[in-house]
Amino acid sequence: MIMVHLQEDNFTIQLKHLEELVESHPDDPSNYFDLGRLMWDRGEEWKEKAAEHFLKAAKLNPQNGEAFRYLGHYYSRVCMDTQRALKCYQRAVSINPDDSLSGEALCSLLDKEGKESLEVAVCREASGKSPRAFWAFSRLGFLLVHQKKWSEAVQSLQYAIRGTPSCADLWEALGLAYQRLGMYTAAIKSYGRAIELENTRVFAVIETGNIFLMLGSYRKGIEQFQHALEIWPQNVCAQYGLASGLLALSQECIKQGAFSWATSLLEDASKIAKSSTALAGNMPCVWKLHADIQLTYAKSFPWTESGTLEGEEAFSKSLLSWRRTRHIAAVSAKCSYQRALHLAPWQANIYMDVAVAVELICPIEVKHEDHTSWKLAEKMLLGSLLLEGENHEFWMALGCISGDKALRQHAFIRGLHLDVSLASAWAYLGKLYKEEGEFQLGRQAFDRARSIDPSLALPWAGMSTDISTRERSSDEAYDSCLRAVQIMPLAEFQIGLAKLAVRSSHLLSPEVFGAIRQALHCAPWYPETHNLNGLVSEGRHDYQSAVASYRLAHYAWKTSTVLLPHSHLVDISVNLARALCKEGNVQGAVQELEDLKERGLFDVEGLQIYAISLWKLGKNDQALCAAEDLATCIPTMKLSSAVASICLICSLLYSISGSKSTINRILKMPRELLQSAKVTFIISAVDALDQSSQLQAVVSRSRSILSSQEEIMEMHLLISLSKLIRNGYGQSLSLESGIDHLRKALHMYPNGTSLRNMLGYLLLSRKQRENNHVVQRVCAVVPFDQIKPDFRSAYEIIGAEAVACHATTTWKSKFFISTCKYQSLQGGASLMGLMQRWFRLEPWNQNARYVFILNLLRIAREARYPQHLMSVLKRMTSAALTNELLFNNRCESYKRFQLLLCSSELSLLGGDTSSCVSLAREASNLFLADTYTFFAHLQLCRAHVAEDNHTSLIEELNQCLKLKTDYPIGWISLMIIESRHRLQSGSTFSDSGFRNSIKESKKLENSWLAVYNLFCGLVFQRAQDFLRAEEFIAKACSLAATESCFFLCHGAICMELARKQCDSQYLTMCIRSLKKAQEVSSFHLPFVSLLLAQAEASLGSKLNWDRNLRIEWYSWSPETRPAELYFQMHLLSLRSETTLGPDDRDSPNWVLRAIHLNPSCLRYWRILQKLAE
Amino acid sequence: MKLAGLKSLESAHEDSIWAATWVPATDSRPHSLLLTGSLDETVRLWKVDDDIVLDRTNTGHSLGVVSVAAHPSGVIAASASLDSFVRVFDVDTNNTISTLESPPSESWQMQFDPKGTMLAVAGGSSTSIKVWDTATWQLVATLQIPRPESSKPNDKMATKKFVLSVAWSPDGRRLACGSMDGTISVFDVMRSKFLHHLEGHLMPVRSLVFSPNDPRVLFSGSDDAHIHMYDAEGKSLIGSLSGHSSWVLSIDASPDGAAIASGSSDKTVKLWDLGMRAAAQSMTNHSDMVWGVAFRPPGGAGVRSGRLASVSDDKSISLYDYS
Secondary structure, eight states: OHHHHHHHHHHHHHHHHHHHHHHOTTTTTHHHHHHHHHHHHGGGGGGGHHHHHHHHHHHTTTHHHHHHHHHHHIIIIOOOHHHHHHHHHHHHHOOOOOHHHHHHHHHHHHHHTOHHHEEEEEEEHHOOOOOHOEEEHHHHHHHHHHOOOHHHHHHHHHHHHHOTTTTTHHHHHHHHHHHHHOHHHHHHHHHHHHHHHHOOOOOHHHHHHHHHHHHTTTHHHHHHHHHHHHHOOTTHHHHHHHHHHHHHHHHHHHHHOOOHHEEEHHHHHHHHHHHHHHHHHOHHHHHHHHHOOOOOOOHOOOOOGGOOHHHHHHHHHHHHHHHHHHHHHHHHHHHHHHHHHHHHHHOOOHHHHHHHHHHHHEEEOSOSOHHHHSHHHHHHHHHHHHOTTHHHHHHHHHHHOOOOOHHHHHHHHHHHHOOOOOOOHHHHHHHHHHTTTTTHHHHHHHHHHHOOOTTTHHHOOOOOOOHHTSSSHHHHHHHHHHHHHOOOHHHHHHHHHHHHHHHTOOTSSSSHHHHHHHHHOOOOOHHHHHHHHHHHHHHHTHHHHHHHHHHHHHHHHHHHHSOHHHHHHHHHHHHHHHHHHHTTOOOHHHHHHHHHTTTOOHHHHHHHHHHHHHHTTTHHHHHHHHHHHHHGGGEEEEEEEHHHHHHHHHHHHHHHHHHHHHHHHHSOGGGGGGGOOOOOHHHHHHTTTTEEEEEETHHHHHHHTTSSHHHHHHHHHHHHHHHHHHHSOOOOOOHHHHHHHHHHEEEEEEEHHHHHHHHHHHHTTOOOOHHHHHHHHHOOOOTTOOTTTOOOOOOHHHHHHHHSTSSSSSSTTTOOOOOOOOOOOOOOOHHHHHHHHHHOTTOOOHHHHHHHHHHHHHHHHHHOOOOHHHHHHHHHHHHHHHHHTTOSSSHHHHHHHHHHHHHHHHHHHTTOOHHHHHHHHHHSSOOOHHHHHHHHHHHHHHHHHTTTTHHHHHHHHHHHHHHSSSSSSHHHHHHHHHHHHHOGGGGHHHHHHHHHHHHHHHHTTHHHHHHHHHHHHHHHHHHTOOHHHHHHHHHHHHHHOOOOOOOOOOOHHHHHHHHHOHHHHHHHHHHHHHHHHHHHHSOOOTHHHHHHHHHHHHTOOOOHHHHHHHHHHHOOOOTEEEEEEHHHHHHHHHHHHSOOOTTTOOOHHHHHHHHHHTTTTTHHHHHHHHHHH | OOEEEEEEEEESSOEEEEEEEEEEOOOSSOEEEEEEEETTTTTEEEEEEESSSEEEEEEESSSSSEEEEEOOOEEEEEEETOOEEEEETTTTTTOOEEEOOTTTTSSOOEEEEEEEEEEEEEEEOOEEEEEEETTTTEEEEEEEEEOOOOOOOTTTTHTTOOOEEEEEEESSSEEEEEETSSOOEEEEETTTEEEEEEEOSSSSSSEEEESSSSSTTEEETTTTTTTEEEEETEEEEEEEEESSOOOOOEEEETTSSEEEEETTTTOOOOEEEEETEEEEEEEEOOOOOEEEEEEEOOSSSSSEEEEEEEEETSSSSSEEEEE
């Protein structure tokens, strides 16, 4: 109250003051204006007085725009005198074009009066006068948008936005203008700005969605519409947009073949469309959209129950429910189209839609006799054509729907009249001609269609049938059909593709697999679909699903309403029997075939399967009978099936009654039938197992038929195997002859991977060390080699070879010095890489893991068991052992044995003797030959040695002696243990055991003897009996004249002897041996030169000492040089003034390095002390 | 005047009901029948008094029934479906008397002339009214809407002038038809001559009816939501009735000529008092678009009170007492 009073007082004071001013200065217009404004703001009853003052002010100062504005307000609001108000506002605007209040008021008044052109003129004038008259620009912009003058509107709106950039209306209008101009990105941006400013702008959101749909980015469009519906759930435009976006997306899905996905999208779309029909039931487009969705649903609803059906009844039931779903959707589409048509009968395309829906519900039969009456669908199309006869789409639809061939041709030709480059018309015309048997014309039409639009599926499919009928090349047909399928996943095309694939050996390609699975969704009623699906599954070795598919094909054939030929059923049954047989259900196969037989529908293939099934069941006699039946049929067969039958008969005969009767049968067969590659292989195989070579003539004749390189190589492989068998005696194989043959064959076909691998394998099996190194060069590792699983892969052979000769390769040369003469060209690193690659390629392959572990162990040993490798190995072996619980055959249990020993060795190295013992014990309990079990006990011996368990050790030793082994290395290891622990008791046994074991291999006898002598020498050396040690080692040297290490050993012993006995004779012997070692070794063996230098020095040859020391220096890698070498180098540098290498500056340096490496040696310290002094 | 809801029959058809008319009583049949046509491809006859009882279901159409018409004698009736297949049948026996086939899109609303000698069919895309002789069932006249002089030959005349509705004047001398572009064309039947256009509607004219009292007065209902009254002879708009919020799909004049009823896609049935030129009543018992309204013709035994029937997309028939 007080405030009001205060204001009241304030007002009266001001009023008085102003009134006084007006009175005192009657010529000053501003006083009048101020007074007027004070009164104007006061309230309604004051307005008239205010207007008087404004009038005075305006009279006194005609340039006062504001006064005119207030007058305008007065006239328009208080007096309702529009004309005067307009004049006042006009005056105000012309005085001050920036006056937005007057401008807006003026425009609103003009708008109310409907004077649009005047409004535009006012805005133009104001905007022309002042660049800051933003109100005028925005008004003008809106007006131009209203008048659909889009490009002008864009200019005005852009200008207006500069003034008021936060006005969402302006942005929205600008977006609309851009959209209408076709500038969609700009439109999206403008709408986006509007939404940013006010996120409830439904119009902008919906239009953005529409633009997205138009541009084909359906997902974005759908998002926009969903957003719009969140703002305004009952908005028909948004619902319509959302439904059509979903429809478009689902059509895209269908095009890609994702029917189930499309169906779920369509279900959503249908719901939305339905709700929008409730909102706007009198919009034909809404009904049409709903119908479109339903129609698409009816066409694409997939049949998805293929996997779970049992029995004919279930199948027909599911088929029926699938059909019903489609039918219901189609009927609903028809009704909705009718509603749309009823609402807008002048829209031509709806007639066509109704026709399409009607056609989908009950297709016109092709041969209806009565040409005079129109079928419903045809008639409805006529409605479209009556309204818009020049629309080629309607003609095309008529051509597709009509049952009358002449009419169809006419329709297509009319379509072409209207649009010459109508590819689809040409395509359908081609199809029509094909049906009529006019192949030439059909081909021409297809060619035209394809050249106009290569992205049309039908001509490709048409071409493929064309090619296949001409039998030109099935590959070409397959390719063009594949293209058709890729363009459009239509069941008909897909079935055709699968059919062509069967013929052209593309059955395994994933395209065919996908296609037939999709075809199943759309054509489950057609037996051929299931049959082909079965064939594809069978090709993929999935016999169970193949059987299921064939059964479904059976049901489909039985429930089919269309009359299908009986041969079809026979095919399905035979396929079923074959799949059953392959699946392992032989009884079922026989059952199936006997059913067929009873009905007298047996064909050659059925007979073949029958024979095999009987044989598998063990009914050999019946199988032979069947084979006999087959043989009688052979002369009447086609060549390919005759060949297959011959192969089958031979194989059956061989496995039932042995090679003799097979040979007789082959000899009886007509020669011309044997002229085929397959038969040749069979005959050759039979021949290989036959010692009497009765078939030699037949084989050599038939071999001439082989032409392709693969076949010839395969045959060489077979021949070499046959030589293995034939030239061997008893149980043993003649490896040499096989190797010889393979060598020759390889000379002819250097690229033969399988030949190479087989050769490598045979070489490895020969167990001759020098050959092993050839293996690596022989074997060829081919990426993705498709060697038959029965053969060893190159990886495995190379890996085995690496294990066989542990010295072949070195992993890291600085840790280990290889003494093997047969250095391979491949480094060890690359071998390990190879193994790892193999393991990575086939992580499931137990062999790969096994070979990899063995190689890794070898490398760990070379590197003196570094910690990280040990832990890797431990993990891998334990994994391998737990994984490979299913070792059953002998070969596998040998692998397990090896892995167990590996693991035990690892535990031993880790100091865990108990687990070492238990693992070795486990290994010894495996059922293997004694010669292998020996090693388990050897391992146990070692474990007990580590445990210091004397009694158990002796027990195990005895066990070893009892078991015996063929491997000399085992005996030597045993002897080492014996000698270490002074267990002389069994030494004679082990001695004789060793001698027995080396008798077997004549060639290696000497080298093993040498090793034995070395061992004896070392034993005596340990016992400080150097003379006898020298004797033995000298013997070893003479036995193995190529082993440098032996000579080094001998040299060292001689040196020691010379030192002990001061006999220069030993020195010369020493020098001789060491020199020999130098000669024999392919590289600088360490120690040799050092010893030699010392020996030479002792004999007084300073020069030689010098030279040899230098050689020694370079025979070490920088990391591994021993302390003594540095010390010697120091001595050398003292003697000779010449400097050695880059890294030898002065003598203290040498000594320091030596001390650094071996600080415990007092000698070095003393020298250093001397040097310091 | 007022309407009172008597009865509403839900699910009278299996799908939307699109057309309704009354079949007058005959000598053998003392009461008049209600004839309805539906999207479910059937035509049904109903005995209507205070209740609605199904008399018969006629099948045979292969698409939705868009229009039904009854002969003034009450003996025969006709039904037309979306595929422009007109079936003329005997009401009592359901014998097919004739089938009139025309290209689809060329049969829409139908009406028998007051004397019963002719059947006029709105010709849709043929932009004409087809007149059939009811004795021989031959096409006797095609009253063509003349092509505007300014139009080019390839102009979409068939779409613009698509004829949706037709009405006979009570004296049988005039025929009027309503087109998709909102114009109404008036013809002289005797001379088979086009007379003039009546303009004023902006959207398709779906329903036409002449006043029973005055052969000059023509009522029209249009998608622009208005009902117009024209002087059909004088070529002038007498008045317009506004009140529907959506398309006017159907109108009918009461037998006494004092009122008209209209059905609309705003789901209402309105009764218009012609004296007041305003809506007297608005019935909202339908839940979807009302496709047909029909007053029961006078006559028949024991019938005093007026009846109005309305049919709708919600599959129901409603019956009102008109007084």
